Amino acid sequence: MNTFHVRKTGDVILLHLGKGDDMLQCLNQAITEHKIKNGAVVSMIGTLDKARYHMIQTTEEDPTNGFYTVEGPIEVAAGQGLIIDGEPHIHICMATPEASYLGHLEEGCRVLYLAEIAIEKYSEEELTRKKDNFGIAALSWKERDKTE
Numbered sequence: 001m002n003t004f005h006v007r008k009t010g011d012v013i014l015l016h017l018g019k020g021d022d023m024l025q026c027l028n029q030a031i032t033e034h035k036i037k038n039g040a041v042v043s044m045i046g047t048l049d050k051a052r053y054h055m056i057q058t059t060e061e062d063p064t065n066g067f068y069t070v071e072g073p074i075e076v077a078a079g080q081g082l083i084i085d086g087e088p089h090i091h092i093c094m095a096t097p098e099a100s101y102l103g104h105l106e107e108g109c110r111v112l113y114l115a116e117i118a119i120e121k122y123s124e125e126e127l128t129r130k131k132d133n134f135g136i137a138a139l140s141w142k143e144r145d146k147t148e
Contacts, residue, residue, distance in 0.1 A: 044079025046115025
């Protein structure tokens, strides 16, 4: 296990998404506009008429993902994850009247009525993701210049 102590800037960015907005596209737009290098999505709720997500399909050494599309109405109960080096890694929990779904947020999650996202910004600039032994992008410190 690795631990990473990071400082919050105190900034919280709140997003309100309207009908037809794509959750991941809007999140990426906010990351760019607000210059979020590192942070966390601490809340994500809303309604969708279409959802796209992926989830792991195997317990083997080489992981494989399955990609899914669900048609709505869909209620988003929760979404959270980290933004590292400007890249979001968000998991989402959602349900239709018939079933529940969860997995990794993908483009194509289209807002039905509204969605709200809260992003907490971190001041730490030295975080990144590096591939581990399984090819998974794991949280890591950036390499520092050895001459410093």
